[in-house]
Amino acid sequence: MKKTVLLSLLAAAIPFVGTGCRTPAHYIQTGGRESLVNVNQINIQDFIEAANTATSDLLASGALDKVANPPAVLAISRIVNNTGQQIDTDLLIKKIRVAVLNSGKAQVTTTMGLGGTAEDPMAKGLQQEAEFKSDQKTTRTPDFTLSGKIIQTTAKDGNTSQSTYSFQLSLTDAKTGLAVWENEKEITKQGGRPSVGF
């Protein structure tokens, strides 16, 4: 009898023991201090920091102010991913676009893209239709193009591994083809693998 009671109590306790150490699902601030950090992965806080550095530097440089008809028009060119992981470069570029638009210094075209592709095909169609009907060119040629590259450099020593992510961006004057602003932000992360792990 005693054995049965003991076994029942043990069986009932197992789920609590199993879940006791587990953190229940909860919300955290995106990019905040509680965010997970991976050495061999670009985390969301890295994208936020890289976008913030690039935007601050771009706005402070005054490069976007040197246009005849402000705000400047910006087209997004190629953003090369040279890291070992598959990433959506919009995690970086979209943040810069939003920040630059909110600053009032530039607007990004969504009807002109790399290789003639439009980010918003419907807008492009409507724009072409309006131009055809009015027989007037309404499209503003971009003043600048934004291109860039994300590079990963790794190093390892014993159980310690390190990754440096370089976020490189260039703003090119569409008329002259010359880069009028360039920025590189490097984020380095280091971590050790536990000698005993599961």
Place this chain on the structure above:
Amino acid sequence: MKTRIFLPLAGAALLALTGCHTSMNTIENAQKEGQRQMISDSRVITDSSLAKKVSFVGINQSMTPGGFLKVQIELLNRKHSLQRFSYQFEWFDANGMQINNIVSPTVPDQIEGGESKFISSVAPTTACKDFRVKFIED
């Protein structure tokens, strides 16, 4: 015999005690060409331990060519060991309303023992007139 054992132990203990201690020496030009536009600040200290390790020396500000407010804060580690911390800038308009900034990161940073370093940020819009920076120990 006792001395033979004691000396290596004392050496190891000394190494262990001083191992984490770092302190930075600096040199700079004495006659400064640039003039920093220092501004008065208001501080709220709730972590006195962090305030010693990441103490505020002063704030200076300037305007960028595009009319954005740029702020630079000088920090000094009064201790002799490396300190990790995070900071975040917040920006406010002329009405004291916080400007929503999509790229306002909590920036992880570190300061060596005895080091003086600067952190800076540029306002996200020209409408930003005031700012606040939060610091927390990592």
